[in-house]
Amino acid sequence: xxSLGNLASSGTLTQILVGLSRTTILFIxxxxxxxxxxxxxxxxxxxGSLYMIGAFVACTVIQTLGGGMPAFWAALxxxxxxxxxxxxxxxxxxxxxxxxxEHLMLLLLxxxxxxxxxxxxxxxxxxxxxxxxxxxxxxxxAELFGLPLPYYNLFLLLVxxxxxxxxxxxINRTRMxxxxxxxxxxxxxxxxxxxxxxxxxxxxxxxxxxLAGLGGALIAxxxxxxxxxDHSLIMEAFLIVIMGGLGNIWGALLGSLxxxxxxxxxILAWPQFGIVFPYLAVVVVLLFRPKGLLRSTW
Amino acid sequence: xxxxxxxxxxxxxxxxxLPHALPRFYTYVAAIVLxxxxxxxxxxxxxxxxxxxxxxxxxxxxxxxYGTALxxxxxxxxxxLGFVVGPxxxxxxxxxxxxxxxxxxxxxxxxxxxxxxxxxxxTVYRWYSFTGGDDGIxxxxxxxxxxxxxxxxxxxxxxxxxxxxxxxxxAASPFGKTLEGIRDNPVRSAAVGVDVRAHQLVTLxxxxxxxxxxxTLFVVVDTSVFPDMMFWTFSLEVLIMCLLGGxxxxxxxxxxxAAIVLxxxxxxxxxxxxxxxxxxxxxxVIIFLxxxxxxxxxxxxxxxxxxxx
Numbered sequence: 001x002x003s004l005g006n007l008a009s010s011g012t013l014t015q016i017l018v019g020l021s022r023t024t025i026l027f028i029x030x031x032x033x034x035x036x037x038x039x040x041x042x043x044x045x046x047x048g049s050l051y052m053i054g055a056f057v058a059c060t061v062i063q064t065l066g067g068g069m070p071a072f073w074a075a076l077x078x079x080x081x082x083x084x085x086x087x088x089x090x091x092x093x094x095x096x097x098x099x100x101x102e103h104l105m106l107l108l109l110x111x112x113x114x115x116x117x118x119x120x121x122x123x124x125x126x127x128x129x130x131x132x133x134x135x136x137x138x139x140x141x142a143e144l145f146g147l148p149l150p151y152y153n154l155f156l157l158l159v160x161x162x163x164x165x166x167x168x169x170x171i172n173r174t175r176m177x178x179x180x181x182x183x184x185x186x187x188x189x190x191x192x193x194x195x196x197x198x199x200x201x202x203x204x205x206x207x208x209x210x211l212a213g214l215g216g217a218l219i220a221x222x223x224x225x226x227x228x229x230d231h232s233l234i235m236e237a238f239l240i241v242i243m244g245g246l247g248n249i250w251g252a253l254l255g256s257l258x259x260x261x262x263x264x265x266x267i268l269a270w271p272q273f274g275i276v277f278p279y280l281a282v283v284v285v286l287l288f289r290p291k292g293l294l295r296s297t298w
Numbered sequence: 299x300x301x302x303x304x305x306x307x308x309x310x311x312x313x314x315x316l317p318h319a320l321p322r323f324y325t326y327v328a329a330i331v332l333x334x335x336x337x338x339x340x341x342x343x344x345x346x347x348x349x350x351x352x353x354x355x356x357x358x359x360x361x362x363x364y365g366t367a368l369x370x371x372x373x374x375x376x377x378x379l380g381f382v383v384g385p386x387x388x389x390x391x392x393x394x395x396x397x398x399x400x401x402x403x404x405x406x407x408x409x410x411x412x413x414x415x416x417x418x419x420x421t422v423y424r425w426y427s428f429t430g431g432d433d434g435i436x437x438x439x440x441x442x443x444x445x446x447x448x449x450x451x452x453x454x455x456x457x458x459x460x461x462x463x464x465x466x467x468x469a470a471s472p473f474g475k476t477l478e479g480i481r482d483n484p485v486r487s488a489a490v491g492v493d494v495r496a497h498q499l500v501t502l503x504x505x506x507x508x509x510x511x512x513x514t515l516f517v518v519v520d521t522s523v524f525p526d527m528m529f530w531t532f533s534l535e536v537l538i539m540c541l542l543g544g545x546x547x548x549x550x551x552x553x554x555x556a557a558i559v560l561x562x563x564x565x566x567x568x569x570x571x572x573x574x575x576x577x578x579x580x581x582x583v584i585i586f587l588x589x590x591x592x593x594x595x596x597x598x599x600x601x602x603x604x605x606x607x
Contacts, residue, residue: 115577
């Protein structure tokens, strides 16, 4: 009886850790989304497409360089940079002229971008799904309380906090970050003291896009990379951002944790409806705190 | 005014004659255009007239369709009852969601609404034993009169015309005018004694009901339902139909719906990249014609009238 109870609880623990590693991806993508939402006030639906493009770019890089650790690191570098470059073009070419539009219009505009980018991905990479294997270094599993936890999941568990600390440093310890923080609250005032808000916005947008690309690159070895992977993720990322408080990075972290954990525990408790629990959690949170858990910058 | 009535009658005559002139596939497309137009118009009641951020309207479309489909496949009750149950279920859901959402203002309303809608979607998506899960339900049995493409088309046409007339009456009624007042200035409306939340709630229920009717009509025309009908991307597509046609005109969303459905059918004939085409058109419309194509035409028309007067 005792050993059975142990097994159940350590199974729960593995499930939680696997859930947490998925949370990392959710956090990276939704922190980019919330950054853009908080500072630029753009509800960017194309963020999911950028994530998908990140995954496809990573796949191409890994396949071109023939796998292995160097190829994997190259993919983790190139994918965010490529997506960031695309974000820069989008921001300078379109959004910089449209900041004063209604949110609803911006929402629909970014949705049209998502439609365009989705088809461009189809043109460039084709409609078939692709997959890359986890680099040999990360293959295999660690033993954790007698149960296996894949090394790649362990790696993701480490990446999450690193990104969180990195974002904290960028926002609180760099001049650009502090200006962006101020611009999120009152962009008119920031521009009145002689700061070029346009470039702050461009910087924030590009950083947010790079995070989407990084999320895509990190998920690439774990899933089938396919058209349509943007749709389900962007919905989840939006719900996480809403749950956490618009524009709040720590809200995105908290939201991702709630989303990822309710999902993995939900699957454990009731496999068929596991995926329903995170959505239920979002509704419950919003019923009690309609503006999200943490303070929004809006 | 008389010219407009004549134009509407002419359009109606064309719609009645359509199945005789077109092959079956295009009759089917025409029916889809009609019910999608009804769906967009019902959303516009909330978002265009009421200024309510109904981001996930497709949920009511889906529930209307599923309600009817489940009644027709899982019960032996008469079919007309199923046609009533679908829209009523949608209205009821809209009431339940509305009650918790109307406490909140614009954006927060939209956010709670989209989360509740996603919860409904994911439940339908996973509940294999009841809703068929992501496969949906196919080959739904219909009464003989609606079994043919022509029969389904005429039923759709009749119901759509009735619903549009009803919605137009509602929009033009004192209730509709009050609603527009709330949209333009909720604080002032409340100050003169209008119960803002009650008006918004009633609007949501009406919009949900007619959205559900559109879903029921989809079952009649397509004899199937699937969870993608209530996926959030479809809600955005319906929003885009409203925007494309013009939110501040009654028939704008209908025109937008027709444009998008037809564009999809015809563009996908020539290219597999039809969403690229749609995306480019939308981007241009949003940047250059923010009040929609019909809204732009109306504005030009009025400006022309003002000049000649």
